[in-house]
Structures are given as C-alpha cells and as structure tokens.
Amino acid sequence: MRIKITVSYKGTNYCGFQIQQNGNTVQEELENAIYKITGEKSTVIPSGRTDSGVHALGQVAHFDTNSNIPPEKFTSALNAYLPKDIRVQKSEPANVNFHARYSAKRKTYCYTYYFAEQDNPLISEFCERVNKPLNIELMKKAALYLKGTHDFAGFTNTGSFVNNTVRTLYNIKIKTEKEEIEKVKIYINGNGFLYNMVRIIASTLKDVGLGKKPPQIIKNIIQTGNRNLASPTAPPNGLCLLFVEYDI
Amino acid sequence: MRIKITVSYKGTNYCGFQIQQNGNTVQEELENAIYKITGEKSTVIPSGRTDSGVHALGQVAHFDTNSNIPPEKFTSALNAYLPKDIRVQKSEPANVNFHARYSAKRKTYCYTYYFAEQDNPLISEFCERVNKPLNIELMKKAALYLKGTHDFAGFTNTGSFVNNTVRTLYNIKIKTEKEEIEKVKIYINGNGFLYNMVRIIASTLKDVGLGKKPPQIIKNIIQTGNRNLASPTAPPNGLCLLFVEYDI
Numbered sequence: 001m002r003i004k005i006t007v008s009y010k011g012t013n014y015c016g017f018q019i020q021q022n023g024n025t026v027q028e029e030l031e032n033a034i035y036k037i038t039g040e041k042s043t044v045i046p047s048g049r050t051d052s053g054v055h056a057l058g059q060v061a062h063f064d065t066n067s068n069i070p071p072e073k074f075t076s077a078l079n080a081y082l083p084k085d086i087r088v089q090k091s092e093p094a095n096v097n098f099h100a101r102y103s104a105k106r107k108t109y110c111y112t113y114y115f116a117e118q119d120n121p122l123i124s125e126f127c128e129r130v131n132k133p134l135n136i137e138l139m140k141k142a143a144l145y146l147k148g149t150h151d152f153a154g155f156t157n158t159g160s161f162v163n164n165t166v167r168t169l170y171n172i173k174i175k176t177e178k179e180e181i182e183k184v185k186i187y188i189n190g191n192g193f194l195y196n197m198v199r200i201i202a203s204t205l206k207d208v209g210l211g212k213k214p215p216q217i218i219k220n221i222i223q224t225g226n227r228n229l230a231s232p233t234a235p236p237n238g239l240c241l242l243f244v245e246y247d248i
Numbered sequence: 249m250r251i252k253i254t255v256s257y258k259g260t261n262y263c264g265f266q267i268q269q270n271g272n273t274v275q276e277e278l279e280n281a282i283y284k285i286t287g288e289k290s291t292v293i294p295s296g297r298t299d300s301g302v303h304a305l306g307q308v309a310h311f312d313t314n315s316n317i318p319p320e321k322f323t324s325a326l327n328a329y330l331p332k333d334i335r336v337q338k339s340e341p342a343n344v345n346f347h348a349r350y351s352a353k354r355k356t357y358c359y360t361y362y363f364a365e366q367d368n369p370l371i372s373e374f375c376e377r378v379n380k381p382l383n384i385e386l387m388k389k390a391a392l393y394l395k396g397t398h399d400f401a402g403f404t405n406t407g408s409f410v411n412n413t414v415r416t417l418y419n420i421k422i423k424t425e426k427e428e429i430e431k432v433k434i435y436i437n438g439n440g441f442l443y444n445m446v447r448i449i450a451s452t453l454k455d456v457g458l459g460k461k462p463p464q465i466i467k468n469i470i471q472t473g474n475r476n477l478a479s480p481t482a483p484p485n486g487l488c489l490l491f492v493e494y495d496i
Contacts, residue, residue: 075366
C-alpha cells in the first residue's frame with residue numbers, strides 16, 4: 001500500500017531533506033521511524049528536496065508498505081519515533097499512481113525578511129534580517145515581471161544541470177506583517193522551481209526593496225538569462241516550503 | 249556610569265534570567281560578556297526575572313561600569329560575545345536614579361496558543377498547542393473581569409511569598425492571527441505580576457475558550473483567591489515578555 005504523508009519540519013539542524021553520507025537528514029529520520037514501526041526498509045520520496053536549513057510547513061512525501069497499520073494511524077505512530085523538529089501532520093492512503101514528486105502540480109514557498117538593527121533571536125531561525133526598511137511597492141512592481149511562463153535560467157545556480165529552465169509562476173504575493181516586529185513575506189506559487197530559484201528571486205526582490213536595483217532588473221534577468229545580474233542566493237533560514245498541490 | 253540595555257532572548261535553552269547554581273542563565277551570559285569587554289564584574293539587574301524557558305522581546309536591565317566605552321557601543325560589543333539566542337537591541341546611558349526593577353511602571357506580556365491536531369515544529373518553541381479551536385468571544389468576556397485593580401492571590405502559585413497580592417492590569421487584548429497557522433495571542437499589560445500569574449491567567453482563559461470553564465470563573469477566582477479554581481500553570485514556551493515601560 002502507498003501512504004501519502006504531509007510533514008512539517010524545522011530545517012535548522014538538518015542537512016536538507018535527502019539522505020546524505022554525512023549529516024542528519026529529514027528523509028533518514030522518516031525512514032528510521034517507518035522501520036521502527038513496520039520493520040520494513042521503505043524509501044520516502046518527497047515532492048522535492050529542500051536544501052540544508054530550509055523549513056517546511058507542508059512537505060508531501062510517499063512510501064510503500066506491506067504492513068496492516070491503517071494509513072491514518074501512521075501520523076501518531078511516526079511522531080512517537082521522530083525528533084521534535086519533524087512532525088507528520090497527516091497520513092492517508094494514496095492511489096498506486098500517486099507519486100509525491102511526479103504528481104505534484106503546484107508548490108508554494110514563502111521567504112521572510114524582517115527589518116531590525118540587531119538580530120532577533122525570537123525569529124532569526126525563520127526569517128532573514130535586513131538593516132533598512134524595504135520598499136514594498138518597488139518589490140511588488142518587480143514581482144509582476146516574474147509572473148507567468150518564463151525561462152528562469154538567470155535565477156538558478158551553476159552546478160544544477162537541467163535541460164529545461166522554463167517554469168510557470170502562477171502567483172507572487174508580497175505582504176507586510178507588523179506585529180511586534182516588521183516582516184516582509186514573499187509568497188511564490190509555481191509549477192516547479194529550479195535549484196535555489198526561490199532564494200535568488202527573494203534576494204533580488206530584497207535588493208529592489210532596498211533601492212539597490214531597479215524593478216526592471218527582473219525583466220533583464222529573464223531576457224538575458226544572466227545569473228550575475230541577480231543577487232546572491234538568500235540564506236536558507238528565511239525559506240519555507242508551505243504547500244504542495246496535487247490533482248490526484 | 250549606569251547603562252540601560254534592552255535585550256531579546258529565546259528562553260528555550262536557559263534556566264531563566266537569574267543566575268543559578270546549576271544551568272545556563274541569561275544573566276550569567278550578559279555578565280560574562282560585560283566582563284570580557286570591561287574587565288569588570290558587573291551585576292546585571294533586570295526589570296524582573298523570567299522563568300526557565302520563557303522568552304523576551306524587550307527585557308530591560310541595567311548595570312554599572314567605570315569603563316570609557318560610549319554607552320551606545322555596548323550593543324554591538326556585547327553581541328560580539330553573547331550566544332546567538334541572546335541579542336542586545338539597545339544600550340543607552342541611564343540616570344543614576346534609574347533602576348530596571350524599581351523604576352519599571354508597566355510590563356506587557358504575550359502568551360500564544362495555536363490550534364492544530366499535531367505539534368508544529370515551526371512554532372512550537374514559541375507557542376503552546378490546543379487540539380480544539382478556542383472560542384475567542386468567551387475568552388474576551390472572561391478577560392473583562394481581569395482588567396483593573398484586584399487581589400490576584402488566586403492567580404499565583406504557592407511557594408511565592410509576597411505580602412501584597414494586589415496588582416493592576418491596565419489592558420488585556422485577545423487577538424487571532426490567521427496566517428498559515430491559526431494563533432490566539434493574549435496580551436496582558438499591568439503594573440506588576442505575581443509569580444506565574446500570566447501563565448495561570450493564560451491557561452484559565454484557554455480553558456474558558458475550550459468551554460471547560462465559564463467566563464465568570466475569573467470573577468470567582470478574584471473574589472475567593474482560590475488557586476484551585478484556576479487552571480494549571482501554562483507551559484513556559486508560550487510566554488514572552490514584550491515590553492517594559494518607564495517614566496524616567
């Protein structure tokens with residue numbers, strides 16, 4: 001039987017989702033927990049890898065099992081063996097045709113900046129600091145160029161080899177949140193993302209908000225595919241994979 | 249010279265503010281950092297202790313020094329020696345009559361609950377989970393009884409010996425925040441707080457919101473001073489000292 005799980009994790013203490021030779025990974029923790037429950041060495045397939053230090057609210061993954069445990073019982077069973085910074089939110093039966101990666105239609109990421117003169121330990125694990133206020137209107141203007149189907153070759157890091165760098169971004173929202181601390185949240189919803197794409201978009205929009213680059217820079221990067229026109233990759237702590245959407 | 253500092257800390261890994269025989273404390277970290285900068289063994293006096301695991305956004309403290317370092321330079325100098333989960337936000341010269349504890353006029357705390365069926369590692373270090381939605385209207389009704397000058401003897405834990413258990417709460421606000429996760433925030437502003445008072449108020453309001461107790465229970469607890477009518481002390485992770493206000 002195929003089981004679909006929705007998982008939240010704080011990425012701070014992990015070397016990303018995918019199993020590696022050295023370092024803790026979310027996948028390893030999940031597979032160890034499954035082994036303790038079922039005695040089976042299942043492989044956990046996610047909707048996509050998240051990098052070292054990146055968080056997830058609703059990462060989706062699947063695995064196969066021959067056990068008789070009812071699918072919905074895996075939630076509490078896995079949580080009993082998982083470390084506190086990884087929590088299964090939901091487990092459910094999945095169609096044999098369901099594949100967490102290949103069936104994924106849309107994903108939503110959020111990158112969060114906060115404005116403060118000094119680091120704030122209450123949020124610094126989940127947000128990246130800027131030391132000047134961001135001009136949201138300029139950022140929104142820049143974001144308009146990103147919407148739609150484009151070649152995002154200029155928004156990915158070398159070292160990633162994919163044939164097709166065309167992706168569709170359905171929506172980009174930039175919202176401010178002003179509780180005790182002023183935050184700027186960049187929500188990006190698309191059909192797929194290149195390596196480091198969200199973090200390069202976030203840092204470039206941030207530099208637009210700081211007045212370091214004009215909003216039109218986004219248009220230039222898309223047209224030229226020139227990675228050097230975009231900003232350095234934003235740190236992982238500000239990034240969170242929020243949701244993954246499926247048709248099946 | 250007397251220096252006033254405003255400090256943020258994530259309380260998770262500390263046994264509270266005040267120095268103890270065993271365990272890390274915020275005070276010890278601050279005094280160690282001051283010693284490294286000035287060579288002086290200064291005592292850091294806070295507006296009040298925070299308990300083990302409780303956070304602070306704007307704790308205020310003072311210390312005396314004979315060093316010639318300009319007061320505002322202590323912010324970055326201390327942060328260079330402090331662990332990442334403690335950050336000085338501001339340092340400034342203070343009048344000799346200024347005393348972080350005795351001069352404090354008002355403090356604002358915030359206790360945060362979130363509703364989810366499973367723990368959420370992205371917020372569980374800063375918010376406490378409830379597994380049913382809270383009825384905010386009932387909580388607001390209950391909070392009205394708390395406003396004003398009352399004997400709060402029923403909202404403190406035994407083991408605390410103070411002669412006067414009368415305190416004034418100027419304001420209690422209950423707000424919902426519905427981003428990706430539904431949160432209920434209880435803001436309490438008052439002239440002083442008894443031992444565990446905010447955490448007992450928070451848990452009692454939470455039980456009112458869950459329908460386990462009627463809003464009038466607050467009135468009864470104030471009138472009778474009966475601790476047993478109130479709910480068990482809420483866990484420390486949900487509590488944050490937001491601001492301390494002074495006249496001088």
